[in-house]
Amino acid sequence: MASNPIILITGANTGLGLETVKALLRSPKAYTILLGGRSLNKANAAAKEVQAEFPRSPSVVKAIQVDIEDDDSISKAFDNVANEYGRVDVLINNAGAQFDQQFIFGNMTMREIWNKSWNLNTTGTCILTHTFVSLLLKSSDPRLIFITSGMSTLAESENASIKLNQSPAKGWPKKEPAIAAYRSSKTGMNMMMREWTRILREDGVKVWCISPGFLATGLGGNQDMNKQMGAQDPSIGANFVRDVVEGARDQDTGKVVRRDGVQPW
Known part of the structure; x- marks a missing residue:
């Protein structure tokens, strides 16, 4: 069994996870x-x-197959981690995606983008967490993290200085870059985090949603467009996630945290 803290990150071969x-x-x-x-x-x-990029790092990286839309994959991942390591100290639920543009492009129906957004970002994340809780509870300092979005806040959804909150001109159909399915699924994730906070409070598990900011990843399928819209380097968000892992926001458990404070609900 490894003596180092064991950190499982889903969706970690690209983007913010990597x-x-x-x-x-x-x-x-x-x-x-x-x-x-x-x-x-x-x-x-x-x-x-x-x-290979960090040959002098004291940490080691091991690959694990897990598809959070596939219950069998989740179960097999659990068995592999349980047999090899016996516990998980930090679970970072990073896997997620944004499908709204696929409706605009005609590649998916509206029902498909809404169902897939919730199935991946919310339902699959909850099932993976539920499966791995028993391994988290074997840690002396268990930490449970969900990667959410700045667009998930209800309180700030009326802030018209943010382009995605601005109302389009009257008439129908509307031609706008709406991401309603994605942001709604992340709002659902925030409530799910509150439920896990309640459920695991007496077990001493520290739980957060992390809102990493607008990052230049491939979320939504267009990294270059995100850069043009002012997205920051993903390393900025990643460093913040590491800070939370290492205790920088322990006073804010049970909340949605961002670099400049606590994100309002």
Whole structure:
């Protein structure tokens, strides 16, 4: 059994997940990082790449196959981690996606984008968490993290200085870059985090949603467009995730945290 803290990150072979792995590798602390990905080949390739990039890191990276839309995959991942490590110290629910543009492009129906958004971002995340809780409870300092969005806040949804909150011109149909399915699923995730906070309070599990900011990842399928819209380097969000892992926001458990404070509901 590994003596290092064991950190499982879902959706970690690309985007914010991969940058979080790198941020942890830059830490002077030693971790066993389980890099989760839907494709074991892609997860293995990413694990080898980052380990080679940080050869002097005290941490180690291991690939693990897990698809949070597939219950059998989740169960197998649990068995693998339970048999190999016996516990999980930090679970980072990072896997997620934004499908709204696929409706605009005609690739998916409206029902498909809404169902898939909730199935992946909310339902699958909850099922994975439920499956791994028993391993979290074997940790001396269990931490449970959900990656949410700045667009999930109800309180700030009337802030018209944010383009996505501005109302389009009257008439129908509307031609706008709406992301209603994505942001709604992340709002649901915030409530799910509150439920896990309640359920695990007496077990001493520290729980957060992390709102990492608008990052230049491939979320929504267009990294270049996100950059043009002012998105920040993903490493900024990843460093914040690492800070939460390492105790910087322990006073804000049960809340949605962002770099400049607590995100309103």
